[in-house]
Amino acid sequence: MEPKYKRIILKVSGEALAGDNKFGLNTQVINNISKHIKKCHDMGVEIAIVVGGGNFWRGRTGEGMDRATADYIGMLATVMNALALQDSLEQLDLQVRVQSAIEMRQISESYIRRRAIRHLEKGRIVIFASGTGNPFFSTDTAASLRAAEIEAEAILSAKNIDGVYNKDPNEHDDAIKYDELTYLDILDQGLKVIDSTAASLCMDNDIPLLIFAIDPPENIEKVVCGEKIGTIIK
Ligand code: UDP
DSSP, X not given: OOOSOSEEEEEEOHHHHHGGGOSSOOHHHHHHHHHHHHHHHHXXXXXXXXXXXXXXXXXXXXXXXXXXXXXXXXXXXXXXXXXXXXXXHHTTTOOEEEEESSOXXXXXXXXXXXXXXXXXXXXXXXXXXXXXXXXXXXXXXXXXXXXXXXXXXXXXXXXXXXXXXXXXXXXXXXXXXXXXXXXXXXXXXXXXXXXXXXXHHHHHTTOOEEEEEXXXXXXHHHXXXXXXXXXXXX
């Protein structure tokens, strides 16, 4: 298989790392995801990963809590996921660097754009942790921002759902899956698939977003090779 992209951002939601447990880390699931990330890496694709934190904590989990504080807890959750994924990828002999948007000198590098690009050029996988480093944002926004910064050709968003629907497919049997959407559709229709900040950032910078199911993780290679699964937003 030939890759369609030279450099990508792979967004892995926190939930995708939890598997059926829905909470915390499922080592088997993570190792399986890593195996398929390695396959993409072996095809010569430069891969930077943005990890979510929803398997531990989301800002809105902190009911009654100061929003910024709740969001900082969410950002710390992404760091745990980043370290777990780093470990799993390293077990496959890949070279990995975690860069955190919040300084954490003892456990990761700090985010430095030029350094991240250099790692990618050297064939290392870079994992971006702590989202954007700012409360009131999401890791989807972090993925859009980092994609623009490192000039990634696309964001591949691996989720627990296989694409974007007109309504929640868990609640409505007649929900319809979209193959293709524009960022304006997302913003106009208020589709909850990514937040509006992330959508506008991708729209303004012409970065396509491909949303697909992480299960089975072979999907990662398929999307990297341009196979049309899930929903593409342009
Ligand atoms: N977060 C934040 N700023 C960022 C990225 C993340 O405040 O730039 C916080 C926010 O509270 C969010 C949580 O971290 O709910 C976990 O990230 P997210 O919900 O995006 O993870 P995912 O849904 O992808 O697992």
